[in-house]
Amino acid sequence: MIRKLVIFGVGLIGGSLALALRQANACQTIVGCSRNAEHLQKAVDLGVIDSFSLDPAEAVRDADMVLLAVPMGAMRHLLQQIKPVLPADAILTDAGSTKGSIVAEVAQVFGADFSRFVPGHPIAGREKSGVEAAIPDLYVNRRVILTPQAHTDADAIAKVEAMWRVTGALLEQMPVELHDQVLAATSHLPHVLAFSLVDTLLNMPQREDILRYAAGGFRDFTRIASSDPVMWRDICLTNKAAILAVIAAFQQNLGEFAELIDAQDGEALHNRMEKAKYARDNYVAQFEKQEK
């Protein structure tokens, strides 16, 4: 049982965790903290948190668990505010989408041997943001990846794992670098592509007709281009090397598709598409099996 959980950034991710913990009675008190009193009051009104404070020092007093769930670009400033007031026995964790930058920032602000920080990332979300989008079952059967380091306290890891397990999540651990490479491929690249596709079409002279006649394919492919630009700008800026590497691989592959189309090589095109369809069908089938 968590005594006092403080959530910095009570939006989709922090709010959904709070709802799941409250539903399971796994936490005595949940306190929200950010810069926006109106958003925090809404979180209280929606029954997501018990109370809030705009003052990090007041918020973290007596806390045993502190979660950072703000955009990646806001993490460093928060860490600096929390550092002088974090109780010695409290656990600090986060839900950020990239891990290399937050791990480096915690080392800079708290010291390279700070053992009470457990980096985390729920691999679940939606294109909607804010506390109004929070739902208690967001994490059911979804993976939560922790990227602890050699010096991370084992008890702190166990407590963060236990917190996420309450939500129905499946826990895994992974090295920071591998996390950032894998997520660049499966999450960051698709978002960049969705934003870039819409941006490309907006710059075409026929854009009005293009959007008027766009149907299911466009809608499915671009759902994630409705995601929060601040969050995605920050993800791109904090996972630069891995994202550039997958963009380069994708450009190469897209160039090959263009060459095959130009050469009217139907057989090679069909083979590549068939291979991709097979892989995608198998990927989707795992979820269909889980849902049955």
Ligand SMILES: NC(=O)c1ccc[n+]([C@@H]2O[C@H](COP(=O)([O-])OP(=O)(O)OC[C@H]3O[C@@H](n4cnc5c(N)ncnc54)[C@H](O)[C@@H]3O)[C@@H](O)[C@H]2O)c1
């Ligand atoms: N949305 C997703 O699908 C998803 C999935 C996994 C992880 N994440 C990560 O979780 C974090 C939160 O994402 P979200 O989708 O909940 O976003 P959100 O916009 O729904 O919530 C973010 C919250 O942070 C607050 N905030 C923003 N800037 C702040 C600042 N400078 N100082 C203090 N508070 C600030 C906002 O008021 C809001 O309450 C991000 O780091 C994101 O990368 C998102």
Ligand SMILES: O=C(O)C(=O)C[C@]1(C(=O)O)C=C[C@@H](O)C=C1
């Ligand atoms: O389902 C969505 O809308 C998401 O974008 C969720 C998603 C992803 O799958 O890429 C986005 C960012 C995260 O850090 C984790 C999950």
